Amino acid sequence: MRLAELSEVSGTSPASIKFYLRAGLLQPGTPINPTRADYTEEHVRRLRLIRGLRSTVGMGLEDIRRILDASTGVEDSAPRRLALLATVQSVVLRLDGAAAASAAGDALVRAMAWPDEDSEARSAVDHHLAVMDAAGVGVRPDVLEAYGRAADTIAGAQLAATELQDTVEDFILTAAVGMHLHNQLVLKVVALAQASHSIRRYGAAGPPDATGPGRP
């Protein structure tokens, strides 16, 4: 298919597609002749993934490239997808440094009966708990355990959902969108809890209409 067609089926402007090509997010189509190139279904899936990660998850192009790079040029097997999931996580979480295992993290892993391995995610949790502690935002064990329980269920559901995807692209998108949406959900549930606690303590708070939200 030509670039124009690719543009139509994906709802992306030809200019944007060219931009992604220049950025190396999309492989160039196989050139038929100096003025015509052929794009495949793979390009369509790729492009859909890029747009999904951009608009739904709000990911930057550099992050998208890292994920795309990790998913390119390899056969699509179960172990490969696991590695991919780890990459997606490390990009979403901006993992880079490691941290010493913490007692709290240890307690969490034991309480949830998770196989205690030395994953990046594990050290990310440990590191973050240390950061929160340093910021004076303590995390009580029961809170951590509640998160753990929720996360445990989500992880099962997410893995099941991702297993249903038959293309790598859908696999990645499902994983990333799932993480993103759950993240947003927690924010909102916490906000609701705070609002409810506030009411208990002080009675109903008037909406902040004076200078609050609601402007364009």
Add this chain to the structure above:
Amino acid sequence: MRLAELSEVSGTSPASIKFYLRAGLLQPGTPINPTRADYTEEHVRRLRLIRGLRSTVGMGLEDIRRILDASTGVEDSAPRRLALLATVQSVVLRLDGAAAASAAGDALVRAMAWPDEDSEARSAVDHHLAVMDAAGVGVRPDVLEAYGRAADTIAGAQLAATELQDTVEDFILTAAVGMHLHNQLVLKVVALAQASHSIRRYGAAGPPDATGPGRP
């Protein structure tokens, strides 16, 4: 104090301070004469709040302005702080539209024995649950309840922590940073749970070293 002093105590460049002044995030200092202006402790606190929301929470200047606007020119009372908390939430959560109450949200509120009021946070949760459902990311009641339990504890701790703050600026920063850090924590716990589930199903996954993270 002069602008240069304000710059020093806050660790912000004079140019940036001038920029914030132009943007209306900081009130102008009281002009002593056409070439000298006086800044107060209030300016210091404001500036610290701005920098904290920018660097720690990663908030945009427009969002910061909304919060600042809501906290300006009013006496600092308990009910006022509640309204402020609601504003901070609505900015952090990008609340704007409302949604019909959902059965799942109802169940959550009842399970947690939260005073079921018609807050923005409540409709945000309901709306988001609808969005997740539409995206094919179901949220099981037990997951929602686990989030609820964690959120309940956090809300108590956060409210207690914010009550300790004696300036409005610290109040806001504590609230915003708390929400932000908890949000990050959940992401990481979910990632850890996913990693653990993956291991259970497929055995240890090799780290995605091939094209994975670790680059600058």
Add this chain to the structure above:
DNA sequence: GCCCCGAGGATAGTTGTACTATCCGATGTT
């Protein structure tokens, strides 16, 4: 009284990200 250094305000420039518009030569179509 005079000079000059620094303060503060205004204006314009920079960086980074994500596109978007224009130009151009080749080429398939009529």
Add this chain to the structure above:
DNA sequence: AACATCGGATAGTACAACTATCCTCGGGGC
């Protein structure tokens, strides 16, 4: 053969958050 079109390259735009430069004026040392 005329001509619209395709795809690649280059340059421009929009927005955010700063940053650098200029300009003028006033207070303090001499």
